[in-house]
Amino acid sequence: MPQAAEQPKKAVGSVIIYAERCKGCGFCVEFCPPEVLELSGEYNAKGYHPPVLVNRDSCTGCNICGMVCPDFAIYGFITKKKIKEV
Amino acid sequence: MAEELYDVEATIPGNPIEEFLRMDRMPHIWCPGCGIGTTVNCFVRALETSGLNLDKVAVVSGIGCTGRVAGYVRLDSFHTTHGRAIPFATGLKLANPELKVVVYSGDGDLTAIGGNHFIHAARRNVDMTVILINNGIYGMTGGQVAPTTPVGATASTSPYGNFEETFNLPFLAESCGAVYVARWTSYHVRHLTKAIKDALLKKGFSFVEILAPCPTLYSRRNKLGDGLAQMIYYKDHSEIRNGADTKTVALEFQGKIVVGKFVDKERPTYLDAMNEHFQKRLGDRYVPSDEIRKLIYA
């Protein structure tokens, strides 16, 4: 079961990718709940394909990518949070 | 009712984990798809939310891939001999009980060569948190069989397949007296973070077993794909059963994985039992160590 919310977007987020640290394991791509990441066609200096954010609008900033990344090469963060009008 | 989104942060934050790591030692030595780095994320996040004073957290490790964690976290850390992190941690804790002592080591280190120390520290209920990364193999030395290698799996010293029964680690820990026993996998990052935090804040011998992939040796030798394939196996085959009877949570080769918090109970720690006993038995003649006196009369 995915561990982040799989319901209507509560937040908007983004990620920071440290491409040169990435070793192309694919965890972030696989386990991102809104599936906003893909392994890029580009290579980093070590010859791996780092991830890229392909679906900016759907990123919730949940940071599952950051938690699963074994190389500390990606981090997700919230840029906008929802508030309800009273 | 209209819903609005508002900006949370104007600035783009850096990866907050970096503050907890010795970035001057990066990149680390772990393989692509190895799960140890993932567990470090959870450990750091647990430390962050625990409210513990990080100057008072000490990490003690043994030898092996997981043992290298001690060298990468920016805390007082001790990379000791193979199997002996727990007795070192015992001495460290007894000398300065104010410290939060975390043992972070691998399955072979802690339960093969270190097995004796594991069971006695659990029996004594020494106040420490033991984080055991179980990848079912001796990774650092090239993939030899471990007491946690599932029956039927191949390893370099079991080239025809392992026929030895494996340890059921939660059962072992519980039977020796551990007061907190949990098992998660490196896939369950949120549950794992909470479990580590609970274990850190729990008084007594707290044990967290974490299944993690070893793609280069365990997975490759057993034709199980890469680290991602193992993570997907964890996702698809894990069953969360909090409070399960630890006798029933043994692991089989690519079989079901029972995860959850199995034991969470109270029992006097080694130091509490020692203090109470000496106070009762010796009365005014008992002179606690300076550090213990500080804690008792704090």
Add this chain to the structure above:
Amino acid sequence: MHADPIGVLTGAHFIDGDHACSEGAIAAGCRFVAGYPITPSTEVVERIAERFPLVGGIFIQMEDEIASSIAIQGAVWGGKKAMTVTSGPGFSLMMEHIGLAAMTETPCVFVDVQRAGPSTGLPTMPAQGDMMQARWGSHGDYEIIALVPNSPQECFDLTVHAFNLSERYRVPVLMMMDECVGHMIERVVIPSAEHIELYERRMYEGPKENFHPFEAGRDLVPLMVKAGDGYRIHVTGLTHDERGYPDMSVSAQGRLVRRLLDKIRLHADEIIMFYEQDVEGADVVVVTYGITSRTAIPAIEQARAKGMKVGHLRLVVVWPFPEKRIRELASRVKAFVVPELNMGQMVYEVERCAAGKSKVVSVPHAGGTVHQPKDIYAAIEISLRGK
């Protein structure tokens, strides 16, 4: 810095060497002992177990000697002075961790109350068969300091000295007792606390930024810190650089190993300790240590009564070995006679330093009891014949 009076049983006592060692540790400020019972050392930890709760110490009987020998190192990094106690078979188990203490420069004291070996041997009977093991028992190149008491009084005095040496040089110090000295009951005078000089651990108290825990000044001994003081140190048994970080390079290995060796070798003159009697003008010098120094005395006196010019050199610090003194004497004396409760161990050091300039006669003994003085006398006589 003087002893804390709370631990010091000032006065005259009638106790055995093992118990005197316990009191020496307490007087020295040792407040953590981890041990495992093994004859003939057990009395040391038994007394510690009784005394520690009364003086603010913590004693724990660990599950084995391997755990004991590293628990004490955890305690040292937690800020305590610590000691462990064992005999032959346990000493063998502790070897890896003696190497760890040398590598991580952890000050601590290991007591070996020697018994006849090899293996289980004669658990209740004396020998001196672990002397070479004390120096070379762990793998790789390192230096340690080893002391050998010859009386319960020395068991007290030298245990205090052992702690002082270990703190001064950040090195494991080995107290090489034997069953005879350990179980012999004699008068032991414990001075008042203000007469017991202690060398306190030199702690770094400077800024945390750019602190390198394994960087040393001219005396090659780095200042120490302890866990919990915010220095966020890393300590490893891997070859490491001045920051304490593992460094797999050949140059780091060379730098580190040489400093660990030089740390002791360059201070050998301050560390080495021996007593001499009638050595000036002697034709033969009897070199002894521990209990054998006492059984040699009647032999030496008998020989001197017969007109032989016999001197006595008793080693108190056995490692580092007093090479300079032996070399010096070798060019002046006809022979060295080395009685030992083993089949020849320190005699090889004497032989090495004598470098053929004088005869070196071993008086071996398989162990189990002490030498007969007549055997030592016979060796003295033989050594003076010929040449």
